[in-house]
Amino acid sequence: MKPTGAQDHRRGDFIGKRLGISRLQLKLWLGVGASLLIGLAVLQIDHYRAARADAMEAILMEARILRTVLMASSGVYHQSYLKKGLPAACETIDLLPTHALARIAGVLEKEQPAELRIRVVGLERLNQDQRPDDSDVDAIAYFKRNPTSAERLAQVATPDGQRFYHYAQPIWTEAFCLTCHGDPQNVPANIRDRYSPASGFHEGDLRGIMSLWLPIDHIEQRTFEHFIRSLRGHLAVFLVMFIVGGVLLQRFVINQLRQLQAAAHALASGQYGSRATVTGHDELADLATTFNRMADSIELRDQQLAGSEERLRLFIGYVPVALAMFDHDMRYLAVSRRWLIDYRVADVIGRSHYELFPDLPERWKDAHRRGLAGEVVQEDEDRFERSDGRVQWAHWAVRPWYRYDGTIGGIILFTEDITERKLAEEALTRANCHNRALLEASLDPMVVINPDGRISDVNLAAEQATGYGREQLIGSDSTSYFSDPDLAMEGYRIAFERGQVRDLELELIHRDGTTTPVLYNAAVYRDHAGAVEQVFAAARDVTNLKRITDMLKARLRLLDGAASRSLDEVLRASVDEAAALTDSAIGFYHFLEPDQETLVLQTWSTRTTREFCQAEGAGLHYPLSEGGVWADCVRQRRAIIHNDYASLPQRRGLPPGHAEVTRELVVPVFRDERIVAILGVGNKPRDYDETDLKLVTTFADLAWDIVEEKLVHNALWESEARYREIIQVTNEGIWAMNTDHLTTFVNPRMAALLGYASGEMLGRPVEDFMFAEDLEAHGDRMQARHQGQHEQYERRFRRKDDSELWTLVTAVALYDTKQGFDGSFAMLTDITQIKEQQRRLEQMAHFDPLTGLPNRTLLTDRLRIALAHARREECLLAVCYLDLDGFKPVNDTHGHAAGDRLLIAVAGRLTQSVREGDTVARLGGDEFVLLMGNLTSREEGEHLLTRLLTAIAEPYAIDAETTVAVSASIGVTLYPLDQADPDTLLRHADLAMYQAKQAGRNGFRFLESDGFT
Secondary structure, eight states: OOOOHHHHHHHHHHHHHHHTSOHHHHHHHHHHHHHHHHHHHHHHHHHHHHHHHHHHHHHHHHHHHHHHHHHHHHHHHHHHHHHTTOOOOTTTGGGSHHHHHHHHHHHHHHHSTTTOEEEEEESSOSSGGGOOOHHHHHHHHHHHHOTTOOOEEEEEEOTTSOEEEEEEEEEEOOGGGHHHHSOTTTSOHHHHHHSGGGOOOOTTOEEEEEEEEEEHHHHHHHHHHHHHHHHHHHHHHHHHHHHHHHHHHIIIIIHHHHHHHHHHHHHHTTOTTOOOOOOSSSHHHHHHHHHHHHHHHHHHHHHHHHHHHHHHHHHHHHOSSEEEEEETTOBEEEEOHHHHHHHTOOOOBTSBHHHHOTTOOHHHHHHHHHHHTTOOEEEEEEEEEOTTSOEEEEEEEEEEEEOTTSOEEEEEEEEEEOHHHHHHHHHHHHHHHHHHHHHHHOSSOEEEEOTTSBEEEEOHHHHHHHSOOHHHHTTSBGGGGBSOHHHHHHHHHHHHHHSEEEEEEEEEEOTTSOEEEEEEEEEEEEOTTSOEEEEEEEEEEOHHHHHHHHHHHHHHHHHHHHTTSOHHHHHHHHHHHHHHHTTOSEEEEEEEOTTSSEEEEEEEOHHIIIIIOOSOOTTEEEEGGGOOGGGHHHHTTSOEEESOGGGOTTOOOOOTTOOOOSOEEEEEEEETTEEEEEEEEEOOSSOOOHHHHHHHHHHHHHHHHHHHHHHHHHHHHHHHHHHHHHHHHOSSEEEEEOTTOBEEEEOHHHHHHHTOOHHHHTTSBGGGGSOGGGHHHHHHHHHHHHTTOOEEEEEEEEOTTSOEEEEEEEEEEEEETTTEEEEEEEEEEEOHHHHHHHHHHHHHHHBOTTTOOBOHHHHHHHHHHHHHHHHHHTOEEEEEEEEEESHHHHHHHHOHHHHHHHHHHHHHHHHHHSOTTOEEEEEETTEEEEEEEEESSHHHHHHHHHHHHHHHHSOEEOSSSOEEOOEEEEEEEEETTSOOOHHHHHHHHHHHHHHHHHTTSSEEEEOOGGGOO
């Protein structure tokens, strides 16, 4: 039985352990030894063959030399024999070299019987010794076939089993041979009689051969002896090479391979940090370096594989579709979280799918079997009912997974709940039907256009608007149905570039040639890549809109010019606009007096007076009874239309110069159940219709509105003129502003109070004339004004020179019946002097008139505030009573004026030395009180008082020549350490001040706790 690879492996381990070497060493040593042995064997075989060839060549060389010597000597001897004139006879013929060769060969063979045999064989045998054998016959035949060949070598064996190399060379007939072997007539008689078969040769004929028999055994013996001598030397060299090669192999290969083996074992066992030692610069060093790089790569790939496995686990776990992996027995191998959620299962790994879901439909089990057989099975939309009765749609797929050997290991199931998508598709289908219904229900022509400009869909309104059927429209050029195809194409291009086009004015052409003004609107629809797929376009019939727009423009023209035109100009313009909109050639406007019986011709249209009518003009009064059929609008109190004026039986003749009338439309204007005016137009090329009636009615009413407004405006202008005169001369400031608080009017008095010209204030916000600190209060007032409140209050304004203007404001809100708040109006009285007087009285009541410091009254208020702050913030308040040292001598010596200047200077230094928020007050004479709050400790107060005393002690220049120096004594009490009331705190500080004076002046003293009451 042939051993397996595992058995060979174990056998190699056993042999290696017995010899103390590894399998690799054993293989390498055996391999090297076998290689050397094979090399030696090949070398020796080659050497043996070469030695044998050399021996053979040596013998052949000897034979060739011998033959050459014999033949040369034979020729020379023969020629000499003939030249001597020796007779050729039977007695002398044996002396000829040719005949002597056989005897010479026999002698040589006897001397060296085992080494050489020489024979000379002729074609015609001269004697029995020259009788050819089979080898000679073969050689003679060979030379006959190959006359140019000089020798022949063949291996032969004798009947007794001896082996020889038969070496033959041809003997050719030469000239000197013809004496005995030529023409029989010339051959000596005795020779011819004795050797008659030897004659008849010609020069160059093959006469015989000389053969040498070389013994093979002798050659092989010589060869073997030479081989044995060579083998001994080669074996010695082989042993040296084997030992040296083994040592070098052990040192430079085995040892490094063992290191690589150890590193590889460590790497295989999971020690990815293991590396091979790299020494030298040979291939093994490169292999070690490559191994280390491979180990680095394996370590990196292991890390990446771990990360990949973790990501795969997370992917499988958190993939948004339900996914499960099964083995061949439909046991769970892996599932996603979505699977567990969708199928409401847990801990499924290793369990059978069919055990968890025993009621699976057979078609699903069949899909599983087909997947296990290698087929990919999937269903895009599968409807099934859950156990709770709910209908669910799913997209699922079954795919086989394969082991490393290519066999199927199981299947993977993918399921995705597409119920929402199906519901959405159904909703989309319904929406498409709904949209199609909307499209068809639209009264506007709507088309869908492909990117090539061809129509792909239309609605019924588009068919009706163009006069072509759906089949004719689809595929046609969308721009060919407009009177200006280039403009339509430009709109299509704009839609492509900008995504949409809005309200492009075009004319749609009907099949019958009529045109309809439309507003072209289009928007593009793009695919998911952003490319334009289609353009949706709609054309809205704006015939009525255009007519209304033209009417509105005409109204705006009338209204814009009404203020600057006279009443007659406004009326004429109204009639002109009505005639132009109805395409009428003539028009007129009449007033009807309040008695409802008297007509007053106000105006004709411009075209009427210029081209058609020379009848009496404006201002003509005449009774209603004299009016023609057009006056029926008053009599019947409704608008009338006469499209066939000539056929009217009740019509009267027209006054001289009156324009001829073919058709007419006349409308009355009502106000409070009374007809106040009549507007008529006539001679339209086509019949008048309801649209014309609406237009004329509109302009008739508008004209009367403007007439009334003009009348009211005139009266208002007169009233305003009177009021403006009053406003210009009043002593009160008047200020009006709009809803945005922008100044719309100020009278000269108001502008003068602020130091501006009236024009400088118009259009500016009221806030521009206020101080920043007053804006919040002003905002509150404006809010109240927006709510419709009327107020009277005081307000400070900033004059142009930044001085203050105090006013008493009486403000009222202006309201529009339609828009609500429309601004405000105010009258302002200058009370600046009153405010100055109030300020001076307040100054006198709360401040010291000499130094400007707070007096006792204000000090009391600030002390109460400071005490409340100290309690709230839990900090110290220092109440300091200060009295100047040496003030009385200065007052007595230099006078009261100097004393006052000194007090003012001291007050200034005190104010500069204290902190912001501290209070300095003067009680009278040279006594001052300081309130220093927000102290964290007594030491902080001492530091401030020291700095204060230093500042006071600096000399004072009371005039240009006199300088004096004073100091101060300060008494201090700390609140809340001293929890007295304000008056008591001042007394305690005063007491401490006297203690400071008694202590030597120019210092401060804190009232200690034993001084508290």
